[in-house]
Structure formats: C-alpha cells, structure tokens
Amino acid sequence: MGLDVQWALRWLALSAEAMAEHREELIELDRPIGDSDHGENMDRGFKAVMVKIAEAPPETAGAALKMTAMTLMSKVGGAAGPLYGTAFLRAATALGDADDIDAATLAAAFQAARDGIVARGKAESGDKTMVDAWTPAVDAAVAAAGNSDVHKVLAAAAEAAEAGAVSTDPMLARKGRASYLGERSIGHRDPGAVSTALILRAAVGAAG
C-alpha cells in the first residue's frame, strides 16, 4: 500500500505544527548568521497553506503539494519562499496525479525537490544551506527505495536530513546571508537545513 492524498494532507498539517512549535528555535538559529526571520516566515507560510487547503481541499497528493508550492512562493518571502516553493512544485510535478505513491515515485519526488532547490538557489553541498539536509536525504531515500517500502524511504530521508542539518555546524557559509560573515559563520547550524529536517520528519509521522 502506497501513500495517498490523506498522507499528503497529514504531512502538511504536521509540517505546519512543526513550524509553529519550532518557530522560536528557527529564529534563534537565524539570529547569529542571518536576520532572525526564518521561524517567523515558515510559520506564517505554513499557516497560509493550512488556510488554502481548508478553502479548497485538494484531491490528489500532487495537487496538495502544488497548492503548498504556490502559497509558500507567494506568502513566505525571503529566500525560503522561492526555494521551498520550487521544491514542492517539482515534487508535485514528479507525483503527477498518482493516488498510490510507491517507494520509487516517492524517492523520485524528493530528488526532484532537491534538484529544484539547487537550480533556483545555485548552492552546492557544503555551502551551509538547506541543500546539506536535502542531498543526504535524497541519497538515503533513493537507497531505501530498493526494498519498496514507503515507510522506510520516509524514515531514511528524515534521519539523513537531521544528520545533514547537524553537519552544517562546522561549515563555512558560501551562500545566502550567512556568507557575509565568512569565518564567523562557522559553529552555527543552518536554519534552512533544520527546517528541512523538520518537514521531512513530519512526512514520517504522517505515514503513521
């Protein structure tokens, strides 16, 4: 049994909960190396997603992610809005109108999301950005997709994203506002990598 629109809706609801719950933490992470707005923006963005979904409940997982993409792109601002917006849009396109998402399709959707972020933000691995959570997550998801269990794909992606977020601590930022700090960016965790890990963890919880 694969994933369906109910999973996607639970994923977005749990993501919204996670953004609200970790709003202060993301603001705190953003304070020393950014401009203290990541938690506020993500919380506002996912709240707007919840409103949109309540107004016109989508019928497929792809439609739910597309609605999320358009809302984040138009409501979040900063770099996170266009980046997450592009990620969800590419994932939605990869899912198409599938209503029984298997492990391979799920891994492909994560991969499409990551590729979208890289294409828009032009960051590479090691630049201390959300790509440092997304890329290990995609690698782990693709590796786990072989045994055709969507739950294992989701769990592998979330775990790798969490480790990826931690791995940004010693990195020297080369993209985004943190890059202005040069050496002083070392020793701080990238807030975008942390929000990525939270969103991918929410996807696990949504699958039950």
Added chain:
Amino acid sequence: MKKLINDPRAVVDESVEGFGLAHADLVTVSADPAYIVRKDAPVAGKVGLVSGGGSGHEPLHGGYVGMGMLDAAVPGAVFTSPTPDQILPATLAVNSGAGVVHIVKNYTGDVLNFETAAELAQAEGVEVRTVLVNDDVAVEDSLYTAGRRGVGGTVLVEKIAGAAAERGDSLDAVAAVGDRVNQNVRSMGVALTACTVPHAGAPSFVLEENEIEIGIGIHGEPGRHRIAMENADGITDRLLEPVVSDLGLASGDKVLLFVNGMGGTPQSELYIVYRRAAQQLAGKGITVARSLVGNYITSLEMQGCSITVLRLDDEMTALWDAPVHTPALRWGV
C-alpha cells in the same frame, strides 16, 4: 523590548496604512497585497520604476515613491523580501506600455522573488529590466559569498534612474543609467548598537559598551569584524578608506558624498562624520560636488551610519539635480 507598536505581526500593515494616510496626495496604498504606487500611475509613455525589499529600512522604499523617483514600492515583512504576489500587481499597476525597471538590492531572497515576479510579468506581456544594486564593499565579491549587498547606493540609483525615466528615457536607457550608478557607487557601514526585529523580540546581535561592528549590512546582521569603540574621525576613516580605494578615486574626480544614519543616530553626529569624510576627500583632491546627509536607508533603531560615495559625471549630476517630489526626498518643485 520597548517599541511603539500594537501587535508585532501587524507592524508593516499598520505602518504602511499610516504612510498612505499621511501622504495621500502623493501615493496610493494597496493593503493586500501590500504595495505603494505613485498617485498618478501609470504615467503615460513613461518607464515604470519598481523597487522593494524588507521593511525596517524606512524611508526606503515607500518614501521614494513619487514624481522623479519610484512609481511603486513593495514592502516585505521586516527584513524579509516581498513576494511575487505583491511585486507582480505593483509592476502591472505602473506599466504604461513603456516597460518597467525593477531595482533590486542584492540579497538572495530579494533576487529570487523579483526574478520570479519578472518572469510572471513578462508572461503577461510587460517588458521588465532589472538593475541589481551591490555597492557594499564590506562583503568580498567572490564565488564564495552571495556577493556584495545593496545598501546606501540604492537611494542614489532610485533617484538618478527615476529622473531618467521622468525625462522620458527608454526602458533600456533607464536600466543603463541605473547600472552606471551602481558601477560607480560604493558604501560601508558601522553599527554602534544592534537592532531588534519586532517579531523576534530580542536584539539581532549583542555589542558591548566599548565595541562597534564594522561592515554591517542593513538587516541587523552582524558585520565583518568587531573592534573597540573609537572616536568619530577614526571610524569615518575606517569606512571611507575602503570605499575610496575600491572605487579607485583619484585627484580631480567629482563625487556625491552620502552619509546615512542607520535609524538611531542623531543628525548632529552624522554631520561630524560628514565633516571628516569631506575633509579627507578634499585632501585627496576629490571634489564633493553633491551631498546627502540623513536617515535615508535605515536598519530599524540601530545606532550607526554608512558612508556612500558616488563618482559623478555630468549626466548623473544633472539627473541628481532634477526635480523630485516624494514623501522623503523633495526638491526643485
């Protein structure tokens, strides 16, 4: 945190609403999506100028909407770029058919959001050119950073490109003048204190009583390095020197000297900085042909200043002198 606010989440909405009420003779404000347009927009036959960015830098950008400067300004949340659902309608509202120039400060978020909006506007048949402002010498411009930030030079780009649009220059010509200003302008800033983003509730960094932060941007982000407090002349020299050397200014050059307050520094101190900077430039044989001193691009209530120098030519000087009538900048009318 003591601030004159009601609800931290309503700061931008309520401030923009008040701005619209105060300047109803010059601008029209759209509340949702939030944007500010010149009262008589679109002006027939004229290229439209749109800028925008995070709020917290007032009077930038809304204060520069009006005759001879911007046609529209798009305010984001505090220190957060605006979104395409604001930038697009602002762009459409000021398009008379002659096309629209986006003036964008070089920050990852602003660039991505304006880029998306420009694509959408072009899909609706509006020609858009983008002038990217990146005048901050504090940031190394290399493959290893997001590139230099747009700071004080933005005000000068908006004024000079705005005057070019007002006299009837074509879309490409207005964009070219904007680019030329950007290529000839450099800035550097200092913070004596940090600032507090209303929804964050705490200062964005902490400076001890005897510390200052050199090379700050305008978003409460820390700068390049921290040093012990010095007197005004010492700090002025630290800001001016990298600006002059990066521009490659030489004896005989004419410049516009712009000393900008970050929001919490009194005008009197800005003139002390101006005094030293003007003396130093004169000592190098550089003529200060035009000046601007005051709070024009701020960082909430931060104490500190930035020094911006623009190498002038005759055309830029004439466009700087051209009439302007906006809430924050007015002369010649």
